Amino acid sequence: MKIDCKASERVRASRTQVRRLSVASKSLKMAGSAECPVVEVAYQTDLGTMIHGKIENALESRYLQDHKGKINLIVTSPPFPLVRKKRYGNETGEAYLQWLEALATPLAELLTDDGSIVIEIGNVWEEGAPIMSTLPLEALIAFKRAAKLNLCQHVICHNPARLPSPAAWVNLKRARLKDSFTHVWWMSKAEFPKADNRRVLNPYSKDMKKLLERQSYNAGTRPSGHVISKSGFLTDHGGSIGPNVLDLAGEHYPESLLKYTGTGWDAGYRSYCKKNDLPCHPARMQSSLSAFFIQFLTDENDLVLDPFGGSNTTGSVAESLNRRWISVEADRDYVDGSIGRFPRLAFEEQNESAG
Numbered sequence: 001m002k003i004d005c006k007a008s009e010r011v012r013a014s015r016t017q018v019r020r021l022s023v024a025s026k027s028l029k030m031a032g033s034a035e036c037p038v039v040e041v042a043y044q045t046d047l048g049t050m051i052h053g054k055i056e057n058a059l060e061s062r063y064l065q066d067h068k069g070k071i072n073l074i075v076t077s078p079p080f081p082l083v084r085k086k087r088y089g090n091e092t093g094e095a096y097l098q099w100l101e102a103l104a105t106p107l108a109e110l111l112t113d114d115g116s117i118v119i120e121i122g123n124v125w126e127e128g129a130p131i132m133s134t135l136p137l138e139a140l141i142a143f144k145r146a147a148k149l150n151l152c153q154h155v156i157c158h159n160p161a162r163l164p165s166p167a168a169w170v171n172l173k174r175a176r177l178k179d180s181f182t183h184v185w186w187m188s189k190a191e192f193p194k195a196d197n198r199r200v201l202n203p204y205s206k207d208m209k210k211l212l213e214r215q216s217y218n219a220g221t222r223p224s225g226h227v228i229s230k231s232g233f234l235t236d237h238g239g240s241i242g243p244n245v246l247d248l249a250g251e252h253y254p255e256s257l258l259k260y261t262g263t264g265w266d267a268g269y270r271s272y273c274k275k276n277d278l279p280c281h282p283a284r285m286q287s288s289l290s291a292f293f294i295q296f297l298t299d300e301n302d303l304v305l306d307p308f309g310g311s312n313t314t315g316s317v318a319e320s321l322n323r324r325w326i327s328v329e330a331d332r333d334y335v336d337g338s339i340g341r342f343p344r345l346a347f348e349e350q351n352e353s354a355g
């Protein structure tokens, strides 16, 4: 169905009959095109808005321009860089780096002064060789530099349950270890962005629980030189402060993340995609990772953006945590499938299709 570009016109989509609202886009006007809008609002919930389109175009739309300085947290996993070995240099890699770098400033401009950007990037391997690409890290550095951001913390997201990969070098040649973590870079404009680790405490260990009951331990100087005071460990703070290695599938994830771990969070989404003959997103973010940073870095009613929304894990987790959200996704099928993350919308959608 052809979609008119006038702002606020409501149209009905042909495939999943999602209500859509076109967004006036500066880039559209520059292109002078009367064709489909470059970006459009695909659906809205009580707290959020899903935009279909490329983030480059969405950033130029009036909708996101109006949100400059108002977004408390950007949490996202961008598409991975493609690595193709070329005889002279690696054009694909360089183009990726420049593309991500160019997004840094306009994204940072959307942030509140105390806002944060959290980017998850996995490891990338060179094609045809057991060699890791440094491109993801170079792209992160370029992104950070371009927007003059501070690196608040480099967090490792460890998923020991991952299947062994890359299979050729790990399973067959037995020449490499299983790749089981992703890089998460937490960046900000300010030195002290909004953050409170008390919201993401890990459960105390058995030993610590005993110590709190006993109300005694060996104080004094440890071989490392650390001085342990007489009463510093006697107060129950409700849990221990987590390390910068997140084991979100393990025993020690914060209790506040319980409902986001495992496969439960995705069940409704997967069955909705299946019913509607839509592809399940192949590279979904762990809902517990998104939940961890949303809880750690925002308050209720704050605004969270995911510029590479995919199946809209971020938006659905934000909604359940009473945060407002905006997601942008370029692929129409992933946008349509993401409705399955919102039971009320999915229900309405099914009824409309049936009727």
Ligand SMILES: C[S@@+](CC[C@H](N)C(=O)[O-])C[C@H]1O[C@@H](n2cnc3c(N)ncnc32)[C@H](O)[C@@H]1O
Binding pocket: 053, 054, 055, 056, 076, 077, 078, 079, 080, 281, 283, 284, 285, 286, 307, 308, 309, 310, 311, 312, 313, 314, 328, 329, 330, 331, 334
């Ligand atoms: C790694 S996936 C994100 C997955 C998402 N976090 C989830 O949980 O489903 C990256 C997504 O970015 C989308 N994408 C790629 N280029 C884009 C662009 N220029 N603007 C918006 N989305 C884009 C891809 O279609 C893909 O769905």
